[in-house]
Amino acid sequence: MTSDPERDLDAALREALRVEPAPEFLPRVRERLRNETPAARLGWLPAALLAGAALGVVVMFARQPSDNRATASVPDGVAAHPAPPSTLAAPKLTTPPMLAATVAPVRREPRPPAEPEVLVPDGQEAAIARFAWGLEALDQENNLAKALTRSTTALADLRIEPLSIEPLERNGT
Amino acid sequence: MHEIARPFEGLLSETPDLGAQFEASLPELGSLAFRVAYSVLRSRADAEDVAQEALVRAFRGLRSLREPRALRGWLVRTSFRLALDERRRQQRRQQRETGVGQAVPQTPEDELQRERLLRAVDALPEKLRLTLFLAAVLGYDGRELALLLGVPEGTVKSRLHLARRRLAEMLR
Numbered sequence: 578m579t580s581d582p583e584r585d586l587d588a589a590l591r592e593a594l595r596v597e598p599a600p601e602f603l604p605r606v607r608e609r610l611r612n613e614t615p616a617a618r619l620g621w622l623p624a625a626l627l628a629g630a631a632l633g634v635v636v637m638f639a640r641q642p643s644d645n646r647a648t649a650s651v652p653d654g655v656a657a658h659p660a661p662p663s664t665l666a667a668p669k670l671t672t673p674p675m676l677a678a679t680v681a682p683v684r685r686e687p688r689p690p691a692e693p694e695v696l697v698p699d700g701q702e703a704a705i706a707r708f709a710w711g712l713e714a715l716d717q718e719n720n721l722a723k724a725l726t727r728s729t730t731a732l733a734d735l736r737i738e739p740l741s742i743e744p745l746e747r748n749g750t
Numbered sequence: 751m752h753e754i755a756r757p758f759e760g761l762l763s764e765t766p767d768l769g770a771q772f773e774a775s776l777p778e779l780g781s782l783a784f785r786v787a788y789s790v791l792r793s794r795a796d797a798e799d800v801a802q803e804a805l806v807r808a809f810r811g812l813r814s815l816r817e818p819r820a821l822r823g824w825l826v827r828t829s830f831r832l833a834l835d836e837r838r839r840q841q842r843r844q845q846r847e848t849g850v851g852q853a854v855p856q857t858p859e860d861e862l863q864r865e866r867l868l869r870a871v872d873a874l875p876e877k878l879r880l881t882l883f884l885a886a887v888l889g890y891d892g893r894e895l896a897l898l899l900g901v902p903e904g905t906v907k908s909r910l911h912l913a914r915r916r917l918a919e920m921l922r
Contacts, residue, residue: 583914586921587886590871593864594887598784602798606780606805610773613806 790833878913
């Protein structure tokens with residue numbers, strides 16, 4: 578014992594707790610760490626793969642409704658011409674999610690053929706064209722009589738076959 | 751004289767292979783974790799189990815450690831906390847089995863003295879107990895303890911003073 582009670586106390590504590598681990602302790606810890614190493618170093622890999630897959634699914638589902646909305650809100654004639662991606666993406670940003678969920682995809686009408694059907698007999702297109710030009714001039718001249726005269730004159734060359742209308746069948750007979 | 755483990759001598763510098771450095775420092779870190787755990791548990795087997803768990807946790811968290819040199823402090827605190835948890839589990843188990851607290855063993859005089867001292871240490875608040883153990887048994891000074899425990903040096907001195915005073919009162 579010394580005259581310094583603090584030192585005596587520390588010495589007594591050191592003596593009471595003077596102990597070292599058994600010789601097998603460190604090999605046991607090393608073995609455990611060896612088993613831990615791969616899991617600890619690659620532990621992020623499964624999580625990253627899962628997160629990537631989840632992100633892919635979310636992106637896929639997020640894109641599908643936005644495409645439908647873009648098609649539904651654009652008139653048919655405009656939809657016929659593919660818009661740039663930024664134009665298509667715009668509704669996705671502005672449409673509230675709840676509203677977007679309720680908008681059903683609109684069925685598109687069958688497109689009209691590129692060339693209109695020809696109803697005018699061959700060789701009479703010129704007469705029809707002049708008639709149309711006469712009516713068109715109405716907008717510019719604001720003179721109905723003059724325009725009609727010009728148009729009907731244009732139709733003088735037009736030969737119209739008489740229509741033959743069959744009588745309706747009665748009681749399926 | 752006991753071997754004092756210095757907190758920042760050649761351990762875990764800023765080089766990338768922290769795992770290899772950890773394994774190279776294992777004898778020293780293992781002894782540190784074990785002694786901290788033993789100061790609470792007083793059982794070699796239990797202290798080894800706790801120290802091993804603390805070392806494994808430290809190894810797992812090695813890459814997320816911003817400051818590699820903080821590892822030793824982290825290890826000390828983890829080992830101490832795990833040992834406290836284990837001690838509480840043991841006490842609950844013992845109380846369930848016997849219906850009373852730990853019995854005083856019938857041992858010779860010096861063993862009784864030792865037991866009395868350790869019981870007094872156990873009665874100290876956790877922060878005071880760990881600070882006193884690290885200073886008295888492992889020999890860390892105030893500056894090292896401040897870095898190890900993440901508290902100002904003044905707090906370390908105050909804790910040490912308070913711990914020693916209470917211990918002396920209990921042993922009087």
